[in-house]
Amino acid sequence: MQTRKHKAVAKSPSYTRSAKKLVYGKYTRSGPGIGPLRRGLLAKHGYSGVQKMSEIDRHKALDSAVKEFGSLGVWRKLNAVAVYTKRTSSGASRIFKADMDYIRSKYGIKAF
Numbered sequence: 086m087q088t089r090k091h092k093a094v095a096k097s098p099s100y101t102r103s104a105k106k107l108v109y110g111k112y113t114r115s116g117p118g119i120g121p122l123r124r125g126l127l128a129k130h131g132y133s134g135v136q137k138m139s140e141i142d143r144h145k146a147l148d149s150a151v152k153e154f155g156s157l158g159v160w161r162k163l164n165a166v167a168v169y170t171k172r173t174s175s176g177a178s179r180i181f182k183a184d185m186d187y188i189r190s191k192y193g194i195k196a197f
Contacts, residue, residue: 119165126154127162135180143184156192160185 167181
């Protein structure tokens with residue numbers, strides 16, 4: 086008696102998207118991600134319109150923000166903005182990452 090051979094059929098990955106969970110194949114990702122940003126926290130120190138600002142002006146604004154939020158807080162805010170603008174404005178995202186490196190090199194990443 087012959088046995089039947091099973092062939093593996095390649096399926097296109099199906100995905101379903103809901104408000105809380107994205108399922109793509111066997112990998113899942115849930116949660117809000119970084120979450121919403123709070124507007125104006127760095128802008129009140131003069132850090133806005135970064136693509137038109139000079140590097141020295143950006144650094145002065147960041148130094149002022151570090152006094153209020155600490156180096157870790159400013160670094161996290163820059164990281165969130167860099168992640169959110171990565172696809173829409175890659176030039177601005179690179180500036181935010183360069184400013185993250187500035188914060189790390191000058192102040193270190195300290196909680197207090």
